[in-house]
Amino acid sequence: MTVTLDQLQAFVATAESGSFSAAGRVLRKAQSAISTQVSNLEDDLGIELFSRQGRNPVLTPAGERLLAEARVVLDRREHLIGVAASFTAHVEHRLVVAVDELYPEKPLAALFADFAAHFPHVELELLFPMMEDVSRLVLDGKADIGVMWRQEILPAEIGFHTLGWVPLQLVCGKNHPLANGAIDFEELKRHRQLMVAVRSEGPEKQRLRTAAEVWWVESHWVILQLVRQGIGWALVPDHIIENSPVREDLVIPPLRFDGADWPVALEMVWHKQRPSGPAARWLRERFAAMRISGLPG
Amino acid sequence: MTVTLDQLQAFVATAESGSFSAAGRVLRKAQSAISTQVSNLEDDLGIELFSRQGRNPVLTPAGERLLAEARVVLDRREHLIGVAASFTAHVEHRLVVAVDELYPEKPLAALFADFAAHFPHVELELLFPMMEDVSRLVLDGKADIGVMWRQEILPAEIGFHTLGWVPLQLVCGKNHPLANGAIDFEELKRHRQLMVAVRSEGPEKQRLRTAAEVWWVESHWVILQLVRQGIGWALVPDHIIENSPVREDLVIPPLRFDGADWPVALEMVWHKQRPSGPAARWLRERFAAMRISGLPG
DNA sequence: AGTCATCTATCAGAAAATCAGATGGTATCT
DNA sequence: AGATACCATCTGATTTTCTGATAGATGACT
Numbered sequence: 303m304t305v306t307l308d309q310l311q312a313f314v315a316t317a318e319s320g321s322f323s324a325a326g327r328v329l330r331k332a333q334s335a336i337s338t339q340v341s342n343l344e345d346d347l348g349i350e351l352f353s354r355q356g357r358n359p360v361l362t363p364a365g366e367r368l369l370a371e372a373r374v375v376l377d378r379r380e381h382l383i384g385v386a387a388s389f390t391a392h393v394e395h396r397l398v399v400a401v402d403e404l405y406p407e408k409p410l411a412a413l414f415a416d417f418a419a420h421f422p423h424v425e426l427e428l429l430f431p432m433m434e435d436v437s438r439l440v441l442d443g444k445a446d447i448g449v450m451w452r453q454e455i456l457p458a459e460i461g462f463h464t465l466g467w468v469p470l471q472l473v474c475g476k477n478h479p480l481a482n483g484a485i486d487f488e489e490l491k492r493h494r495q496l497m498v499a500v501r502s503e504g505p506e507k508q509r510l511r512t513a514a515e516v517w518w519v520e521s522h523w524v525i526l527q528l529v530r531q532g533i534g535w536a537l538v539p540d541h542i543i544e545n546s547p548v549r550e551d552l553v554i555p556p557l558r559f560d561g562a563d564w565p566v567a568l569e570m571v572w573h574k575q576r577p578s579g580p581a582a583r584w585l586r587e588r589f590a591a592m593r594i595s596g597l598p599g
Numbered sequence: 600m601t602v603t604l605d606q607l608q609a610f611v612a613t614a615e616s617g618s619f620s621a622a623g624r625v626l627r628k629a630q631s632a633i634s635t636q637v638s639n640l641e642d643d644l645g646i647e648l649f650s651r652q653g654r655n656p657v658l659t660p661a662g663e664r665l666l667a668e669a670r671v672v673l674d675r676r677e678h679l680i681g682v683a684a685s686f687t688a689h690v691e692h693r694l695v696v697a698v699d700e701l702y703p704e705k706p707l708a709a710l711f712a713d714f715a716a717h718f719p720h721v722e723l724e725l726l727f728p729m730m731e732d733v734s735r736l737v738l739d740g741k742a743d744i745g746v747m748w749r750q751e752i753l754p755a756e757i758g759f760h761t762l763g764w765v766p767l768q769l770v771c772g773k774n775h776p777l778a779n780g781a782i783d784f785e786e787l788k789r790h791r792q793l794m795v796a797v798r799s800e801g802p803e804k805q806r807l808r809t810a811a812e813v814w815w816v817e818s819h820w821v822i823l824q825l826v827r828q829g830i831g832w833a834l835v836p837d838h839i840i841e842n843s844p845v846r847e848d849l850v851i852p853p854l855r856f857d858g859a860d861w862p863v864a865l866e867m868v869w870h871k872q873r874p875s876g877p878a879a880r881w882l883r884e885r886f887a888a889m890r891i892s893g894l895p896g
Numbered sequence: 897a898g899t900c901a902t903c904t905a906t907c908a909g910a911a912a913a914t915c916a917g918a919t920g921g922t923a924t925c926t
Numbered sequence: 927a928g929a930t931a932c933c934a935t936c937t938g939a940t941t942t943t944c945t946g947a948t949a950g951a952t953g954a955c956t
Contacts, residue, residue, distance in 0.1 A: 321903065323904085331943095331944075331945085333904080337904065337905065347680065356951095356952065359903095368682060379602055386646050386665060389646050628916085629915065630932085635934085655923090655931095
């Protein structure tokens with residue numbers, strides 16, 4: 303004989319319920335069936351799993367250890383069945399999500415943890431594209447769902463939904479001229495501004511442009527590195543400043559003018575024509591239901 | 600019916616051998632048995648694993664994915680059986696090894712990789728004790744095997760075996776007075792020496808003492824940090840210097856006297872009276888068979 | 897101490913699953 | 927076209943597993 307899943311099941315049920323009889327009741331089998339199955343398992347493994355001194359069987363040290371192993375084997379069977387079920391339910395086996403770094407990581411991590419619990423069998427690929435355009439990735443089928451900042455013109459094939467607005471902070475290095483005292487709007491124009499090198503052209507690209515001289519940098523993270531060196535000032539979302547390794551060298555100077563949180567709209571995008579499975583739909587709904595840390599949408 | 604290990608085995612064998620017939624030959628069963636078992640598995644999972652268009656069955660995408668899962672389940676069964684076998688063979692379930700940092704990590708890692716392959720079911724705990732004495736850990740039963748540098752007096756209950764000698768290098772900071780030019784033995788005595796704070800007293804503790812003024816530090820790694828600051832000079836094994844994060848700031852000055860590699864003997868120790876299982880014996884033999892990077896023992 | 901409920905191991909027969917071998921049909925190669 | 931190797935399916939035989947019964951043992955309770 304060879305070790306059988308039924309044997310392992312009888313073993314685990316016995317360990318969990320505390321007696322062969324109870325295990326029989328749980329598994330809807332006769333007590334004798336459980337008893338012999340566990341006994342056979344012990345013969346196959348060549349080791350005693352339960353000590354049968356008293357009225358109830360009690361795990362031996364070996365039984366204790368092997369119980370954990372048995373649970374693993376049974377879990378893997380359940381997992382296999384789950385994978386098969388997700389195939390028949392036409393759940394995606396793989397889902398690619400492209401998220402702009404503007405989206406705060408903390409709720410993102412919570413969301414994906416939740417996703418993993420709901421769809422344990424779906425392989426998730428997360429992209430944080432730098433220079434590529436999120437909407438282009440979605441358009442080309444390289445990503446199933448995208449989260450990006452607003453682009454005025456989106457192709458008609460792309461569906462979208464506004465998630466909310468992320469407020470930006472004005473930040474500069476602590477040795478930068480702007481770091482001392484409150485800032486005038488006109489003053490801003492005289493210093494170099496660092497902006498993310500947005501990919502597609504359009505009016506949105508220019509909306510935040512304030513200074514005469516602008517450098518284009520591929521990521522907010524890199525921008526902070528440059529800001530720290532005193533190369534210029536920038537508009538960067540809160541959460542990126544918070545989590546920056548160089549945040550001690552950064553200054554958020556007070557402003558002498560209003561309406562100065564420069565909100566940026568975050569959009570969720572997908573391809574209208576590509577059919578989306580249950581996992582993609584679930585993720586879209588959850589994205590839409592979440593509120594961004596800033597103003598609600 | 601529920602998914603059975605036999606079914607999975609038939610499935611995997613079919614996928615590996617390319618046909619039901621071949622799988623039957625491999626598993627020493629009739630072709631019909633394999634065929635029906637795979638068919639039953641497909642019914643249970645509710646999905647087609649093989650496409651049966653041509654002469655031979657060929658995996659569907661779902662089959663491809665589930666094949667990996669099936670292999671995992673079968674592997675876990677083998678693992679369980681292996682754990683049980685190691686119980687009956689009275690293999691230790693846990694082995695604690697205390698290694699002095701003098702022992703080079705590279706061969707150590709290779710050795711333990713090998714160990715993991717031979718004894719996959721043994722939990723290994725590795726200690727790199729700082730201030731505690733390795734022989735004391737072994738004596739107290741907190742470690743099964745120890746590798747330490749030679750202590751003249753070892754308790755009688757401790758068995759030991761000399762593994763080899765580790766040569767030490769004289770090292771100092773690049774701004775230290777000794778860093779310029781070849782070094783005289785008398786010169787050494789005038790500068791502060793940093794030594795590892797060895798735990799037990801004994802003549803071995805004093806053997807390497809050269810300077811008048813000595814600081815005792817708990818680890819060679821920390822010693823290098825201090826040496827880098829120019830606090831003193833030290834004798835440190837090669838591999839620790841190599842792997843130090845501060846090695847650019849260190850200098851190994853030339854010496855104007857001979858016999859200056861200060862070899863330190865490494866011993867393997869164990870408790871004679873405590874019975875050792877197969878894993879401990881294997882590890883002892885392999886330790887003994889290895890040559891230290893320096894002179895052979 | 898005696899009673900009772902509940903547990904375990906084991907047995908025999910019934911029920912179920914699995915297997916081998918035979919058969920017919922089909923794809924592939926020569 | 928013929929030969930070969932393969933697959934699906936059927937049937938009866940074999941093996942395994944299950945149930946239900948029985949006897950002995952343990953622990954709780956009076």
